[in-house]
Amino acid sequence: MATLFAHGAYVWGHDSTADVLIRDGVIDAVGELDPAADAETLDLTGQVLMPSFVEAHCHLDKTLFGGRWVPHSAGDALAERIANDRDRRRELGIPSVDRIAALLQQMASYGTTHARTHTDVDPDVGLRGIEAVREAATRVGTVSVHQVAFPQHGVLATPGTEALLSAAAGAGVEAIGGIDPAGMDGDPVRHLDIVFGIAERHGLSLDIHLHDGGTLGAWELELIAERTKALSLAGRVAVSHAYAFGDLTDQHRDSIVERIAEAGVSIVTGAVYSFPVPPVKTLRAAGANVACGHDGIRDLWGPYGSGDMLERAMHLAYRSTFRRDADIELALEAVTLGGRRLLGFDDRGIVPGAPADLVAVPADTPAEAVVTHPAERTIVRAGRVVTAA
Amino acid sequence: MATLFAHGAYVWGHDSTADVLIRDGVIDAVGELDPAADAETLDLTGQVLMPSFVEAHCHLDKTLFGGRWVPHSAGDALAERIANDRDRRRELGIPSVDRIAALLQQMASYGTTHARTHTDVDPDVGLRGIEAVREAATRVGTVSVHQVAFPQHGVLATPGTEALLSAAAGAGVEAIGGIDPAGMDGDPVRHLDIVFGIAERHGLSLDIHLHDGGTLGAWELELIAERTKALSLAGRVAVSHAYAFGDLTDQHRDSIVERIAEAGVSIVTGAVYSFPVPPVKTLRAAGANVACGHDGIRDLWGPYGSGDMLERAMHLAYRSTFRRDADIELALEAVTLGGRRLLGFDDRGIVPGAPADLVAVPADTPAEAVVTHPAERTIVRAGRVVTAA
Numbered sequence: 171m172a173t174l175f176a177h178g179a180y181v182w183g184h185d186s187t188a189d190v191l192i193r194d195g196v197i198d199a200v201g202e203l204d205p206a207a208d209a210e211t212l213d214l215t216g217q218v219l220m221p222s223f224v225e226a227h228c229h230l231d232k233t234l235f236g237g238r239w240v241p242h243s244a245g246d247a248l249a250e251r252i253a254n255d256r257d258r259r260r261e262l263g264i265p266s267v268d269r270i271a272a273l274l275q276q277m278a279s280y281g282t283t284h285a286r287t288h289t290d291v292d293p294d295v296g297l298r299g300i301e302a303v304r305e306a307a308t309r310v311g312t313v314s315v316h317q318v319a320f321p322q323h324g325v326l327a328t329p330g331t332e333a334l335l336s337a338a339a340g341a342g343v344e345a346i347g348g349i350d351p352a353g354m355d356g357d358p359v360r361h362l363d364i365v366f367g368i369a370e371r372h373g374l375s376l377d378i379h380l381h382d383g384g385t386l387g388a389w390e391l392e393l394i395a396e397r398t399k400a401l402s403l404a405g406r407v408a409v410s411h412a413y414a415f416g417d418l419t420d421q422h423r424d425s426i427v428e429r430i431a432e433a434g435v436s437i438v439t440g441a442v443y444s445f446p447v448p449p450v451k452t453l454r455a456a457g458a459n460v461a462c463g464h465d466g467i468r469d470l471w472g473p474y475g476s477g478d479m480l481e482r483a484m485h486l487a488y489r490s491t492f493r494r495d496a497d498i499e500l501a502l503e504a505v506t507l508g509g510r511r512l513l514g515f516d517d518r519g520i521v522p523g524a525p526a527d528l529v530a531v532p533a534d535t536p537a538e539a540v541v542t543h544p545a546e547r548t549i550v551r552a553g554r555v556v557t558a559a
Numbered sequence: 560m561a562t563l564f565a566h567g568a569y570v571w572g573h574d575s576t577a578d579v580l581i582r583d584g585v586i587d588a589v590g591e592l593d594p595a596a597d598a599e600t601l602d603l604t605g606q607v608l609m610p611s612f613v614e615a616h617c618h619l620d621k622t623l624f625g626g627r628w629v630p631h632s633a634g635d636a637l638a639e640r641i642a643n644d645r646d647r648r649r650e651l652g653i654p655s656v657d658r659i660a661a662l663l664q665q666m667a668s669y670g671t672t673h674a675r676t677h678t679d680v681d682p683d684v685g686l687r688g689i690e691a692v693r694e695a696a697t698r699v700g701t702v703s704v705h706q707v708a709f710p711q712h713g714v715l716a717t718p719g720t721e722a723l724l725s726a727a728a729g730a731g732v733e734a735i736g737g738i739d740p741a742g743m744d745g746d747p748v749r750h751l752d753i754v755f756g757i758a759e760r761h762g763l764s765l766d767i768h769l770h771d772g773g774t775l776g777a778w779e780l781e782l783i784a785e786r787t788k789a790l791s792l793a794g795r796v797a798v799s800h801a802y803a804f805g806d807l808t809d810q811h812r813d814s815i816v817e818r819i820a821e822a823g824v825s826i827v828t829g830a831v832y833s834f835p836v837p838p839v840k841t842l843r844a845a846g847a848n849v850a851c852g853h854d855g856i857r858d859l860w861g862p863y864g865s866g867d868m869l870e871r872a873m874h875l876a877y878r879s880t881f882r883r884d885a886d887i888e889l890a891l892e893a894v895t896l897g898g899r900r901l902l903g904f905d906d907r908g909i910v911p912g913a914p915a916d917l918v919a920v921p922a923d924t925p926a927e928a929v930v931t932h933p934a935e936r937t938i939v940r941a942g943r944v945v946t947a948a
Contacts, residue, residue, distance in 0.1 A: 239923035242882040443880045447833065472882050473930050474873075484863075491832045493631040493861050534628035541862050545934065 173198075174526070174553055175205045179214035182221075182502065182536040183519040190219065192526040195553035199522055212555060214530045214548065218539040220502065221519055222527035222551070223479035224509020225277060225285035227377075227410050227438045227463025230306070230315070231265040231299035232290070235468045235477070236272025242473050252323065255470045256294065264470070265299045270306035273467060273477055278312040279557065280478040281529035281549045284513055285313050286377065286438075286463065288320035288347050288410075291338050293330040300338055312551060316513055318377045320347035325364055326355040332364055339372040344513075348378035351393070352386055358393060366397055369406075375514075377408040377438065383446075387414025391426050395433035404434025408461070408512055412437050416446020423449060431458035436512050439504075440465040440482070441489040443472075450490050450500050461512040462486050462504040479505040480531070480543040487540055495537035502540050526553040562587075563915070563942055564594045568603035571610075571891065571925045572908040579608065581915040584942035588911055601944060603919045603937065607928040609891065610908055611916035611940070612868035613898020614666060614674035616766075616799050616827045616852025619695070619704070620654040620688035621679070624857045624866070625661025631862050641712065644859045645683065653859070654688045659695035662856060662866055667701040668946065669867040670918035670938045673902055674702050675766065675827075675852065677709035677736050677799075680727050682719040689727055701940060705902055707766045709736035714753055715744040721753055728761040733902075737767035740782070741775055747782060755786055758795075764903075766797040766827065772835075776803025780815050784822035793823025797850070797901055801826050805835020812838060820847035825901045828893075829854040829871070830878040832861075839879050839889050850901040851875050851893040868894040869920070869932040876929055884926035891929050915942040 174192040181188040181200060189203040205211055232255070234240050240262065244254030259265075277285065289299040300317060307315035319338030321331045325348070335346055346369040351361035369376040378394060380387055391409060398407040409430075415423055427449065430437065436459040441447045453460050464482055467475030487501035510517040518524045530548040533539040549557040563581040570577040570589060578592040594600055621644070623629050629651065633643030648654075666674065678688040689706060696704035708727030710720045714737070724735055735758040740750035758765040767783060769776055780798060787796040798819075804812055816838065819826065825848040830836045842849050853871055856864030876890035899906040907913045919937040922928040938946035 239927040241884045241924065241926065244882070246880075246882075442877075444836065444878050473887075473926065474877055476931070488831075488863055489833050491635075493633070493635075495630045498862075535630065537630065537862065538628040542865070 172554065173206055173209040174212055174550065174555065175203070175209035176212045176214050176219065176528070176550070177205070179217045179219035179530055180535065181219045181520050182499070183521070190520060192550070192553045195526055197520060197522055197524050197526050200520060212548070216532055217530040217548065218533045218536050219520065219528055219530045220536065220539065221506040221510070222283040222529050222549070223281050223505050224461065224513065225282050225463050225479055226461035226509040226512050227440055227465055228285060228287050229466050229469060229471070230270045230273060230285070230287040230289070230303050232259070232469040232471065233269050233273045233467055234262065234264070234470070235276065236269050244470065251471055258470050265295070265302035267302050267306045267309070270303055271309050274306055274310040274313050274315070276477040278310065280480065281547055282313060282477070282479050283527045283551060284316070284509060284515060286316045286318060286345070286513060288318045288377070288379070289343070290322045291319045291331065291334045292321065292323050292328055293334065296334065297338055297341060300341060300343060312556070316344040318345040318347040319343045320379070321349055324349060324354045325361055326357055335365070335368050339368050339374055343374065345369070345375035345377050348376065350380060350382045351378070352390055353382040358390055362393060362397055366401065370401060375406045375408070376403070377410055380409050380412050380414065383414050384417040387412070388418055388422060388426050392429055395429040395435055398433040398435050405511070405514070407434070408436040408438050410438040411445070412439070412448045413446045415448040424452065427452050427456045427458065431456035436461055438463060438512065439486065441486040447486065447489045450486065450504065451497060454500055454503070459508055459511045460504045461508040462501070478543060480540065483540045484543050495535055498537040498540050502536050527551055530559070532559070561943065562595055562598040563601055563939065563944065564592070564598035565601045565603050565608065565917070565939070566594070568606045568608035568919055569924065570608045570909050571888070572910070579909060581939070581942045584915055586909060586911055586913050586915050589909060601937070605921055606919040606937065607922045607925050608909065608917055608919045609925065609928065610895040610899070611672040611918050611938070612670050612894050613850065613902065614671050614852050614868055615850035615898040615901050616829055616854055617674060617676050618855050618858060619659045619662060619674070619676040619678070619692050621648070621858040621860065622658050622662045622856055623651065623653070623859070624665065625658050633859065640860055647859050654684070654691035656691050656695045656698070659692055660698050663695055663699040663702050663704070665866040667699065669869065670936055671702060671866070671868050672916045672940060673705070673898060673904060675705045675707060675734070675902060677707045677766070677768070678732070679711045680708045680720065680723045681710065681712050681717055682723065685723065686727055686730060689730060689732060701945070705733040707734040707736040708732045709768075710738055713738060713743045714750055715746055724754070724757050728757050728763055732763070734758070734764035734766050737765065739769060739771045740767070741779055742771040747779055751782060751786055755790065759790060764795045764797070765792070766799055769798050769801050769803065772803050773806040776801070777807055777811060777815050781818055784818040784824055787822040787824050794900070794903070796823070797825040797827050799827040800834070801828070801837045802835045804837045813841065816841050816845045816847065820845035825850055827852060827901065828875065830875040836875065836878045839875065839893065840886060843889055843892075848897055848900045849893045850897040851890070867932060869929065872929045873932050884924055887926040887929050891925050916940055919948070921948070
């Protein structure tokens, strides 16, 4: 493989201008370097160099991306959106391998190399979503896609789903999902018994959608933290959305943050719509991992989303009212290293020995890169320049 | 002047594909038209055509736009941000005609033709901000800039400000500003007496920053509505931010909306950070005008903002949890016709007789234009193509 000498970028994590020497897809050296004789030089003067992006929470199987605009047809209530999704996905041919592939290509074009996607598994769709996502991921090839078998319509609320989650686990998904163990399924202990059980038996990760708010959601966060600790699953359990954080007193919030951090549970947020954003800075200060994803991208649940994780980092920073560079960089961390931690990948950043999956954009600082998220990108994947700005 | 035949766009407001004939800077006809013999043809097939954008609330005088990235240096508290602003603006040479002009040029490049800007007026800066903005606006020439003389540090709280507001009124600003009559100045009746008084004497508009939340802010909204009605100032008074709407019960909120609508008070929102967004749909349904602006753009108060009002419309729609096309178009209305109503300009949209200030972007529908806010734009100003995509 080629040797690449990336010259003159402001290297995030190194916190200054530095050269990066890449050999055989791996970062070989970072600092003030002499160009290697055998290296291709990549001039990144005036650019900020970051690890490639991780989309930590999306729903590839549902996307309408890549086609003409589909006006949103659901009402505002959750039940209306669920019914709309069920009825119209057939009419529109969802899941569609073509649409999923189009979205993955778009994500890759922005510099995303890894994605966790929650794929619907229910008696209606069966494992077709899992298969469609896998086929699209294979076709595109440039994004490492991890699937969560996701019980969108509940596990207990939709009989037959438990067996399908087990079947999905057997069919090679990377994680098991859950959803509002109390608010959706009405029996949080049984719900968690089931999803933790399947994840444990198959040695998979777990990622639970938690929209339940206030003290109910907070209590479920405690349940999940306790169980993660009891089963020694630190680093393998995540809670997505966790809107409840937005409803708590500071003291209650901080106590939940402590438990989450201590148990090794990751929090995944999209900073979507006007829903509460988990306290990113407090979580990171406590040592809890935070990752970030779009949630739905152009689907029957909502028409928004570009697939660009650097833009998504802007939303996360903006909704977190982060103004200082160091704070804004927490959002950048969520879309790069936080996502890697979530998925169990190398999270060391731009240091010798780490994989050379990198993105550069024109900016003075990493915070500026987030705020302006320029469309112009240089993308290095496995040590090769795949997109030159 | 040239005659222009804009062909094939989906014309917002006309709600279908239509041709637009423009003569002497004015829309002459809209519909299925034969090209005029003397017309330059502009092919807008596959594009959505909208009125040009109105930036309804910004702070041009404070901007650091156009220079290198300036890391944010203030603390999180309001008092820290005020102190930081006062100290650092001198060091950084703010207000700067060059920076203001750079931002106006950027705004124009996105298709903004009108802007209302709140310019600080206080004993420290005097009327220098007013003069700097005017000089930059004259230099750029393509954005019609309306200034609000803005008492950032209070009217009563900062002695000398009242006289400066009067002086600014005499020096030709278009509107008088106010700020948290209770929360900042501690005497809402006196504050409103002063700012309404100056506006009335000089025949100017009024635009009051209202960050005060909950029942306090709601009560101030009532005070402003009552006074607007009593003084027959319908259409000339606006409240910016109006965060209090986010804290009220539905019933209380709806009653305030009714009063605001009845009095003819406009609400201006930026949908910034995580601050509450006023209930745009409820306000419009009640007949109240809603306009939209960035608030600060790249300044000492915060590093965000691009100057693109179509992107800002996305933020407004997204934070309003608008999913359906008709709802998303309310955000488009806020950045086009709502802003025109605020400033007293022709708000009829793309119809015969209206000024030909137009923007086209590649999209299937107006809602898609908002969601994707493509960088590729065709801009028509006063009937001339100034930017061709």
